[in-house]
Amino acid sequence: MIGRVGANVGGRLAYLAAVMLCAAAATFLMFELLPGSLADAILGENATAEDIARLEAELGLDRPLAERFAAWLWHALQGDLGRSHITGEPVASAVAERLPVSIELMVLAQLAALAIALPLGTLAGYREGTRIDRIISGGAFGVLAVPHFVLGILLILVFAIWLRVLPATGFVPFAADPLGNLRSMVLPTLTLALAEAPVYLRLLRSDLASTLREPFITVARAKGLSDRRILLTHALRPSSFSLITVMGINIGHLIGGAVVIETLFALPGLGRLLIEAIIKRDYPVVQGLVLFVAAAFVVVNLVVDALYALIDPRVRHDRRR
Amino acid sequence: MIVDGERPIEAAAPRAMPPRVLLPLAWLALVAAAALAAPWLPLPVPHAMDFAAAAQGPSLQHPFGTDLDGRDLLSRVVHGARISLFVGLAAPTLGLVIGGALGLIAAYYKGFVRRAILGALDVLLAFPTLVLALALTSILGATLENVTLALGIILIPAFARIARANALPLLGREFVLAARTAGAGDLYILLREVLPNMAMPLLTYWLTMISLVIVAEGSLSFLGVGIPPPAPSWGGMIAYGREALERSPHVTLVPAAVMFLTVLSLNLLGDALRQRTEAREGALR
Numbered sequence: 001m002i003g004r005v006g007a008n009v010g011g012r013l014a015y016l017a018a019v020m021l022c023a024a025a026a027t028f029l030m031f032e033l034l035p036g037s038l039a040d041a042i043l044g045e046n047a048t049a050e051d052i053a054r055l056e057a058e059l060g061l062d063r064p065l066a067e068r069f070a071a072w073l074w075h076a077l078q079g080d081l082g083r084s085h086i087t088g089e090p091v092a093s094a095v096a097e098r099l100p101v102s103i104e105l106m107v108l109a110q111l112a113a114l115a116i117a118l119p120l121g122t123l124a125g126y127r128e129g130t131r132i133d134r135i136i137s138g139g140a141f142g143v144l145a146v147p148h149f150v151l152g153i154l155l156i157l158v159f160a161i162w163l164r165v166l167p168a169t170g171f172v173p174f175a176a177d178p179l180g181n182l183r184s185m186v187l188p189t190l191t192l193a194l195a196e197a198p199v200y201l202r203l204l205r206s207d208l209a210s211t212l213r214e215p216f217i218t219v220a221r222a223k224g225l226s227d228r229r230i231l232l233t234h235a236l237r238p239s240s241f242s243l244i245t246v247m248g249i250n251i252g253h254l255i256g257g258a259v260v261i262e263t264l265f266a267l268p269g270l271g272r273l274l275i276e277a278i279i280k281r282d283y284p285v286v287q288g289l290v291l292f293v294a295a296a297f298v299v300v301n302l303v304v305d306a307l308y309a310l311i312d313p314r315v316r317h318d319r320r321r
Numbered sequence: 322m323i324v325d326g327e328r329p330i331e332a333a334a335p336r337a338m339p340p341r342v343l344l345p346l347a348w349l350a351l352v353a354a355a356a357l358a359a360p361w362l363p364l365p366v367p368h369a370m371d372f373a374a375a376a377q378g379p380s381l382q383h384p385f386g387t388d389l390d391g392r393d394l395l396s397r398v399v400h401g402a403r404i405s406l407f408v409g410l411a412a413p414t415l416g417l418v419i420g421g422a423l424g425l426i427a428a429y430y431k432g433f434v435r436r437a438i439l440g441a442l443d444v445l446l447a448f449p450t451l452v453l454a455l456a457l458t459s460i461l462g463a464t465l466e467n468v469t470l471a472l473g474i475i476l477i478p479a480f481a482r483i484a485r486a487n488a489l490p491l492l493g494r495e496f497v498l499a500a501r502t503a504g505a506g507d508l509y510i511l512l513r514e515v516l517p518n519m520a521m522p523l524l525t526y527w528l529t530m531i532s533l534v535i536v537a538e539g540s541l542s543f544l545g546v547g548i549p550p551p552a553p554s555w556g557g558m559i560a561y562g563r564e565a566l567e568r569s570p571h572v573t574l575v576p577a578a579v580m581f582l583t584v585l586s587l588n589l590l591g592d593a594l595r596q597r598t599e600a601r602e603g604a605l606r
Contacts, residue, residue: 019440023447030460141592145585147536149543149556150577153563161567256449260540274452275544278459290456294447 081288091288102269112193117200125208140198248304256293345586416476424484487519532587
């Protein structure tokens with residue numbers, strides 16, 4: 001049986017590698033098929049034909065497409081994602097510099113979203129159909145309709161402009177000033193958390209409400225266990241799987257940076273790097289970043305998938321069957 | 322006999338619409354009517370600047386006030402609705418048609434065709450959605466059509482999955498077998514027998530994707546990589562008002578409120594529709 005599971009995992013990894021290879025080819029071709037060559041973009045409109053030809057030879061653009069793709073992929077596999085044609089900075093070092101900011105935002109926001117969603121979702125699910133449930137669910141539904149950037153602007157308006165208690169922009173590196181860093185992360189974290197908490201809350205509420213109708217809860221009640229004990233030890237765990245699934249998907253997406261929120265609060269994360277590169281038409285950076293983000297996304301999804309088997313015994317049994 | 326058959330269906334329909342359906346419908350009808358009639362409405366030109374009247378609050382002349390360049394906010398919001406609604410309707414339709422067709426084909430045919438389609442969808446899914454939308458718009462160039470195309474493309478895998486999941490159980494049903502025995506071709510079976518029976522979940526998903534796309538278009542414009550100014554996109558208007566958030570918050574808040582109400586209305590309608598279809602499917606089981 002272990003051999004079969006091993007073969008399954010091997011087959012899945014081989015398939016994912018094939019998918020990643022196609023995704024890399026798609027990324028490469030997307031930018032190769034751009035109208036106008038990279039040399040045009042670098043040299044601008046006043047370049048002579050000889051200048052362009054010289055630069056194209058220098059960049060290796062005169063070689064055949066397949067050869068260039070192989071070279072690009074070979075370098076990428078060794079961690080060389082190309083260079084910015086504006087600053088000359090390697091994309092890989094830009095990623096290494098910016099990734100921690102995106103990850104910090106992701107972790108803080110997930111924690112804050114759980115801090116909002118767990119108590120409120122539990123309360124609403126436990127009191128399903130009551131007034132308190134209607135208030136919580138209605139509030140979540142309303143917040144869900146506010147786009148992320150509007151949510152962020154409203155928070156800036158209230159906390160940075162009217163109350164003047166928090167900075168709206170101005171990222172402070174953690175190494176320079178840990179407290180200042182956390183202060184500069186409060187509003188971005190809160191924005192992202194408020195955007196995600198309603199989704200988590202609704203999932204938890206409906207799953208918990210249906211778990212509480214299960215026979216094993218009636219049994220626990222009949223044994224005389226307190227409601228608090230039933231909720232915390234019996235009901236919450238089997239009710240949190242949809243929430244964990246969606247959280248896994250969100251974490252995968254946030255690997256590429258919370259583009260909108262990083263832009264709004266001027267956080268130097270991966271998302272901001274991508275937008276800056278797009279606006280400056282720094283295509284080697286966009287290309288390298290898209291490849292990195294896609295690879296990271298696939299790996300994170302793979303890890304999250306594997307984690308379900310650890311958390312949810314039902315997945316484990318389904319796979320064995 | 323047909324009349325008799327129709328009566329119970331009518332009786333089963335709700336007698337009066339509850340406010341949570343009526344109000345969103347009324348708002349969306351208002352936005353849609355304003356968007357359609359925008360060129361003929363007595364509104365100032367949306368990009369006509371008037372620096373003497375910059376950043377004014379609401380007045381008789383400018384019911385929603387003016388923005389930082391003195392442009393009429395009501396007119397810009399109404400013209401912005403044209404963009405939001407166009408992208409919001411066209412992109413999910415693109416996803417529905419292409420994704421639905423791919424999903425149907427991948428459900429019906431076995432072997433290489435199915436593997437090729439599912440593999441291609443997995444390649445699309447290997448990119449985070451917003452990153453893919455950003456990459457596509459930056460390559461294609463930011464125009465209304467290209468933003469619509471980019472957002473439509475990122476919706477294809479989800480529509481294909483829903484179509485395939487709904488088509489698979491139908492393919493084993495008697496009426497498909499009957500049609501095949503009667504000599505019907507593949508195209509006839511897929512379009513006339515299978516598709517009508519899976520239209521409802523696809524259309525429900527299409528409706529929920531409208532609000533998602535309106536927000537996504539707003540995000541692209543907000544990031545400065547969507548439909549370029551001076552076109553009055555709601556997301557672009559919100560981003561543009563941000564620099565004067567302290568002095569004149571209404572420049573940002575007016576388009577934000579309109580966008581919020583539109584998305585909320587679409588979500589409420591989608592919720593109501595989902596509840597109705599789920600209730601009906603539950604009754605059939």
